[in-house]
Every structure is written in C-alpha cells, then in structure tokens.
Amino acid sequence: MINKIVQSMAEAMEGIKDGSTVLIGGFGSVGQPDALIEGLIEQGAKDLTCVANNAGTGHVGLARLMELGRVRKIICSFPRSAGSVVFEELYKAGKIELEIVPQGTMAERMRAAGAGIPAFFTATGAGTLLARGKEAREFDGREYIMERSLPADVALIEAWEADRWGNLIYKDSGRNFNPVMAMAATLTIAQVQHIGELGTLDPEKIVTPGVYVNRVLQVDRGAPWV
C-alpha cells in the first residue's frame, strides 16, 4: 500500500541535510508552508540555499531561518518587500548571498528541472544586468539568454487537500509556485489542510499528482494572513 502521509513533523523533516537547496512555496502568505518552515527551523539543517519569491517578512518563517544564520544564499525575485527587515540587515552586513531571478524565469527554471531540461533560452532579461555571464543567442532576429534549470534537494509546499498517494488539490491563488516546486525537488514535502480517502479527490481537480510528492503532513493552518 502506498502511504505518503506522515504522522509527525519530525518524520516530515527527516533526512534534510546541511547544504541543501530548499524550495519554499507560496506567494504572499497564500500557499505558504508555514508549519514546515517552522519544522525546518526545529530540525536544524544549516548552510542552506533557499528559493522563494520573497526573502521573508518580520521575524518568523523564512526570515527567522535566515536570522538564525542557517541560510547561506537566497534565490528570489523580490527580496525587498514590506517587512523584509531580517534579509536587508543580513544583506547589508554581507552575511547572505543573493541571486535575483525574474519571477517567470524562476518558475521556468524549476519547471525545467522537473521536466529533465538542463537549460533553456528566454527573452526575459536579455540585454539587462541579469544577462551578465549568461550565453546570449539570436533566434529569428531576437536576442535570448540561456538560463539553467534549478533542481533542488527539498521542496516545502502547501496545498488544500491530499490523499495517501500524495495527490494535491489547491485553493484559489494557493497554487502559485507549489506545483513547479513539487516537480523540481528530490524530496517534496507537502503541508495540507485536509486529507481525503483515496478515490475521493476529483481526478479533474488534482493539479499535482502524487508522483511528485514524497511526504504529506496534515496541518490545521486556517486562513492565510493578508
């Protein structure tokens, strides 16, 4: 019997190593795996490279992980947002490495990793500062730059409902980065609000098939904060 549902946070976090690349889902607080980030803080892995759209807010979650000195590098599209105080301080002090990636390139780099595509060409960023050091090539009269895929060791994601095969359904704008992050990581851990019996999730509504998911932890998260 396939059963990806784990009973404890310790079980969910088992085996995450120092030096891992960790993808963290969510856009704003919607679809953000708050409990799993807390679990990672507790678990202790350090020297991490974290990939998320933002660089954390306040002193909780990803910001807390950074504040504790556990993040070596952050890859994101929008580090400077309201309340990104921890990141700004660490960055100014030269204590964290930053890689800025256009949001669509970031999503596509992860999708490519999940689809076995090592690199691709895009017009996004061509001719800008973010093209530095990247191969540029012309196709049909337009300039494109080569972007490498972004595979990861771990993905921490959030979904609305799962079954024991790890199939996932999302709620409203809660999909965001979660489905591509699930594809791009060797170990994908999903935090979900609800668990349904196998066969009760409508196959037409499953966005992430369990093939991409390794562990599922049920957490009563409640509503995202806006």
Added chain:
Amino acid sequence: MQPFSRPQMAARAAQDIPEGWVVNLGIGMPTAIADHVPLDREVIFQSENGVIGMGPAPNANEANPWLINAGKAMVTLRPGGSYVHHSDSFAMIRGGHIDLCVLGGFEVAANGDLANWATSENDTAPAVGGAMDLGAGAKRLWVIMDHTTKDGRPKLVDQCGYPLTALGTVNRVYTNLGVFDVVKGTGFIVVDLAPGVTLEYAQSQSASKLHTL
C-alpha cells in the same frame, strides 16, 4: 494648467483598453487602472500569481484571504475566471498571450527601453519581480508614471541612465502631462496633453524630443 491627477491618469489609460484584451497591471499606479474599466466592458485581468479574470476588491462579507493579486491585496474572481500555477501564468506572459501590460517606470527612452527595477548597478537589493518577464513578453507595453521625478528630473529620456528592465518594448507612456506614443525610429509622439499643458511646457519637462503628427 491642470496636469492629470493620479486617478485621472489611470482613467485616461483605462479609456484606451478595449473589450476582449487580456491585461496585466503592475503593482502600484497601474493597478488603479482596473477601477476605471467598467465591468460590462469585458477585459480579462491577469495576475502573475495565477489569477485569470480578476475582479475588483471584495466587499467585507465576501473577503477571501486565499484569493490575492500580485500586490498581495485581496481580489475577486469574475464569472469565467480561472486559476493556474506560476509556471503556466508566466508561460502566458512570456509566450505572448497577454495583449497589454502596464508598468510603472523610473525612465522610458525614445527607443522604447524601460528602466523600472533598480536605481544603480550597485542597488543594495533590487527587486525585479515579474517586470522583466512582462516587459519582454507582453504584446504591448505601456508605462504609467509622473512626467518628472520629485526633484523635477525628466523621465522621458533619449537613453535610460538606470539599469534596464526591457529593451525597446514600450509602446506608450501615460504621465500627468499627457499621453505619448513611442515609435521606433522616431521617438516620443504626443497623443494627448492634459488640459492647459502646452507642447512647449511638456517639452521643457522632457529630456527627449516630443514629436507631433
């Protein structure tokens, strides 16, 4: 002279968006444009976080914290709306399926270059978000911004001084002084000026030649 106020700038841009277009509005001033497009003119607003067919902000009794836009404010979904994940949302943007994107700007150049993400090469931590994807991928790129900086420096220029977001893709600029098309080989062409704003005045506030047809 009555330069356009911000709501007037947004309303002026909204006037030019026809029914049927798929439109992505940047965070800040561009977002306000949607408030001036009447709901019976069916325009499909797309948000980077995978919301297709966004409606206005919800009433208190229908607030849904799971449904937000790229600016992380609560929105609604219109009948006919749908959700996609980030990679599909940006495939839509990068694959040329968006009719129009409107962004804010630091500078727009006569050749259609846009600078709107970093103020120097050594910016402490510039935030690019989806601007480069939208700037390169949308079928049309409009910019809505004040005509000059707070200290009076022109933002319509011959060549951008700030780091570029997108090269040669801006088609039109809406400012408090007027509306200007950006045409390859020509530069800025005056489409409209705010009430009482003369061509001479608009030119004096610009660092690139304003052409008239």
